[in-house]
Amino acid sequence: MAKEQSKAGFSDNQKRRFLYLFPTVIIIAGLFFDSPLESIKNLLIIDFSQAVLLTDYFAVAGIGSALINSGLLMLIASFIGIKSKVEVNGLFIAAVFTLGGFALFGKNPYNVAGIILGVFIYSRIKREKFSKYLLTAYLGTGLGPLISQISFGMKLNPVLAVVLGNLSGLLIGFILVPLAGSFSRFHQRFSLYNVGFTAGVIGMIFMSFFRLLHYDHEMVNKIVEKTDIKLAVFLIICFSSMLIVGLIYGKGDLKRYLRILSYDGKSVIDFLAAEGFAAVLLNMGIMGILSTAFVLLTKAPLNGPVVGGIFTVVGFSAYGKHPRNTVPVIIGVVLAGLVVGNSISTTGVMVTALFSTALAPIVGNYGYIAGVLAGFLHMALVSNLGYLHGGMNLYNNGFSAGFIAAFLAPLCQAFKRK
Numbered sequence: 001m002a003k004e005q006s007k008a009g010f011s012d013n014q015k016r017r018f019l020y021l022f023p024t025v026i027i028i029a030g031l032f033f034d035s036p037l038e039s040i041k042n043l044l045i046i047d048f049s050q051a052v053l054l055t056d057y058f059a060v061a062g063i064g065s066a067l068i069n070s071g072l073l074m075l076i077a078s079f080i081g082i083k084s085k086v087e088v089n090g091l092f093i094a095a096v097f098t099l100g101g102f103a104l105f106g107k108n109p110y111n112v113a114g115i116i117l118g119v120f121i122y123s124r125i126k127r128e129k130f131s132k133y134l135l136t137a138y139l140g141t142g143l144g145p146l147i148s149q150i151s152f153g154m155k156l157n158p159v160l161a162v163v164l165g166n167l168s169g170l171l172i173g174f175i176l177v178p179l180a181g182s183f184s185r186f187h188q189r190f191s192l193y194n195v196g197f198t199a200g201v202i203g204m205i206f207m208s209f210f211r212l213l214h215y216d217h218e219m220v221n222k223i224v225e226k227t228d229i230k231l232a233v234f235l236i237i238c239f240s241s242m243l244i245v246g247l248i249y250g251k252g253d254l255k256r257y258l259r260i261l262s263y264d265g266k267s268v269i270d271f272l273a274a275e276g277f278a279a280v281l282l283n284m285g286i287m288g289i290l291s292t293a294f295v296l297l298t299k300a301p302l303n304g305p306v307v308g309g310i311f312t313v314v315g316f317s318a319y320g321k322h323p324r325n326t327v328p329v330i331i332g333v334v335l336a337g338l339v340v341g342n343s344i345s346t347t348g349v350m351v352t353a354l355f356s357t358a359l360a361p362i363v364g365n366y367g368y369i370a371g372v373l374a375g376f377l378h379m380a381l382v383s384n385l386g387y388l389h390g391g392m393n394l395y396n397n398g399f400s401a402g403f404i405a406a407f408l409a410p411l412c413q414a415f416k417r418k
Contacts, residue, residue, distance in 0.1 A: 010249060010277040015088040016078075018277075019096060022238075023074035026100070029234055030067030039064035047110045051148040053391035054347070056105050056223040056304035063228060066104050066304055070311075073107060074100035077138055084131040090270035090280065090319035095138040097315025101308035102142065106394040110151075111144035114166045118173020133177050139195035140176040142395040143203055147172075149392060153217060172202060183402070190365070190405035192320045193358040196398015203389030203399075210390070219391050223347050227295075227302040235292050235302075235310065243285030250278035257282050261324050264364025272318050280318045287317040287326075291354060294330075300350040309354030316357070325360040328368040332356070332375020352382055355397030359404060366412040378404045 030039055042061035046069050049060050057066035077096050086092055099107065119137035123130040150156075151165030180198040191197060210216065250256065256279035263269050272280045291310045295302055313321060333353040334344050342349050356378045363371030382400040393399060 012088060015277055016082050018281075019078035019082070019088065019093070020075065023071040023078065023096075023100065025238065026071035026074065027068050030064045030071060032064070033067060033228075033230070034062045034064030036064075038062070039068055043069060043108075047108045048152055049108075049148065050153040050220070051106045051108065051111060051145040052153075052217070052220050053145070053386060053394060053396060054105060054223055054305055054351075055145075055220050058104070058224040058304040059222050063231060069108055070100045070103040073103040073109065073112065076109070081131075081134055081138075084129075084134055086131045086134055088272075090272040091135050093272065093280075093284075093318040094315040094320075095135040098312045099138050099141060101311030101315070102144075102394050104304035104308040104311075107141055107144045108148075111147040111165075111169070112141035114147055114169020115141050115143060115173040115176070118170040119176060120173070121170065122174045122177055136177055136180055136195060137173060140173060140180070140199060142196060142199040142393055142398070143169075143172050145394060146203060146206055146392040149217070154215060168206070175202070187402045187405035188409055190361045190409040191358050191398070191401040192316055192360060193355075193395060193398030193401055196358070196393075196395030197402025199393045199395050200385065200389055200399025200402070203393035207388065207390040207392055217390060219386060223301070223305065224303040225301050225347075231302055231307070232292065232296060235307070236289065239285045239288030239292065239314070241285070242281045242288065246278045246280070246282030246285060250276075250282065254282075261322050263320075263322070264325070264361060270319055271322075283322055284314050284317040286323065287321060288314040290323060294353075295350060298344045298350070300345045301347055303347060305347055305351045306354070309351050313354055313357055321357055321360050325363040325371070326357040328363050328371030329356045329359045329375035329378070330354075332372040332377075333379045334375075335372065336376045336379035348383075349379075352379055352397060356382075356401070358398055358401040362405065362408060362412070366409075366416060370408065370412050374404055374408055377408065 039062065042065035045061045046057055046065060049055060057069060074096050077099050081092060116137045119133050119140065120130050123133050147165045147169045150168055151162050154161060176198065180195050183198045183201065184194045187197065256275040260271050260275055260279055260283050271283065288310060291313050295306055300306060330353045333356045337344055337349045344350060344353065356375050359374040359378060362374045378400055381403060382397055385399050386396050
């Protein structure tokens with residue numbers, strides 16, 4: 001049977017191959033950054049780490065092991081999704097890249113499995129296909145540190161700790177889907193990271209319960225403060241390859257890409273479905289190059305959280321983000337940092353700038369000034385939310401973006417020129 005050709009000459013099989021190829025390249029690169037044997041051995045260190053924000057796997061186990069962990073999770077997620085017959089659309093790509101990005105600073109096979117299984121149990125009880133909820137499950141793994149912290153950080157009996165940790169993962173996965181559906185109405189989909197907001201609320205509830213039981217822990221800030229130039233070159237090559245392939249398969253026609261730039265970025269817009277894979281690859285490549293160049297030019301460290309932010313930006317460039325609707329938000333974050341004397345070259349500000357792009361729909365719907373304001377407010381709020389969930393939610397920026405969108409969108413709408 002002939003392959004069904006998608007827009008711009010890509011078949012469905014070619015899109016699937018991309019989802020296998022990119023993580024494979026990441027894994028192979030990981031084997032070359034450090035000793036292959038050492039990198040594989042250090043994967044156990046990652047699995048048994050407490051993983052709360054900010055735990056940089058570059059610092060915990062080395063760049064090689066962190067990249068292998070990222071590639072493995074992306075590869076497994078792609079395999080499960082494809083075998084479950086999930087449509088390879090923009091959200092699928094965004095979910096896989098987000099999973100891989102956060103696998104550089106907080107996610108690992110151990111702490112994501114229970115959450116995904118919990119969503120599977122929910123789908124069985126609802127008598128619906130698991131594929132319907134799989135991408136929500138992938139995005140919901142932002143609460144992985146909660147499982148790791150219960151399992152390895154609470155000084156409980158080791159067997160009891162592992163049992164309680166995994167039961168918590170199952171519970172999180174089970175409640176995730178209905179909560180995510182409800183919370184999207186809170187910010188009216190003006191944040192692209194809806195599950196990030198949901199995870200923040202769940203993490204806050206869990207952490208409040210732990211504190212009721214007189215358990216608390218210190219926030220973590222274990223990060224690498226320097227850039228490995230080999231990693232920078234590798235990222236530029238990866239993203240340039242996406243750009244070149246997009247141009248080749250698109251036959252140099254930029255009309256579809258220019259149409260992507262015209263979209264407002266609201267979360268219902270799937271760039272892959274709307275404009276085809278060639279234009280999406282072009283957008284992903286451009287966003288990856290711009291993000292990496294931004295980090296290098298500001299002399300921020302290219303560590304796990306920062307590279308994770310770049311991967312997430314690249315993934316959501318298939319589902320809502322492009323240069324026009326993200327740059328104003330980043331400018332707002334940078335301005336807020338300058339006002340209070342925080343350098344953009346620090347990990348905290350750079351990570352906030354990259355993940356603030358969740359507010360892209362604000363720019364698309366209400367203009368550049370609203371986007372700058374959104375970024376400014378996001379920078380002010382995000383540093384105050386980590387305590388609420390105790391670093392158990394990796395998507396602290398997604399949590400903040402939900403509040404900023406809910407606060408700003410109605411005001412912008414009220415004063416929007418007709």
